Amino acid sequence: MTCRVCGGPVEPVAWALNLKIVSRSATEFFCLQCLAEHFKTTVASLEEAAARYRAAGCVLFPPT
Numbered sequence: 001m002t003c004r005v006c007g008g009p010v011e012p013v014a015w016a017l018n019l020k021i022v023s024r025s026a027t028e029f030f031c032l033q034c035l036a037e038h039f040k041t042t043v044a045s046l047e048e049a050a051a052r053y054r055a056a057g058c059v060l061f062p063p064t
C-alpha cells in the first residue's frame with residue numbers, strides 16, 4: 001500500500017489511523033508524515049493517538 005500524496009509506504013499504524021480518523025471506508029491512504037500534514041499535527045502526536053487507541057483495545061491497531 002502506498003501513500004496517496006507522496007507514494008511512500010503506508011505503515012500498519014498509519015493505515016489504522018487512516019481508518020480511524022479519515023474514514024472507515026477510505027480507499028486511499030496517507031503515510032504517517034502526510035497524515036500529520038493533512039491534519040496540521042505532528043507524527044509524534046499521531047503516534048500518541050495510536051497508542052491511546054491501542055490501549056483502548058481498538059482492533060485496528062496491531063499490538064506492539
Ligand SMILES: [Zn+2]
Nearest residue numbers: 003006031034
Ligand atoms: Zn505520504
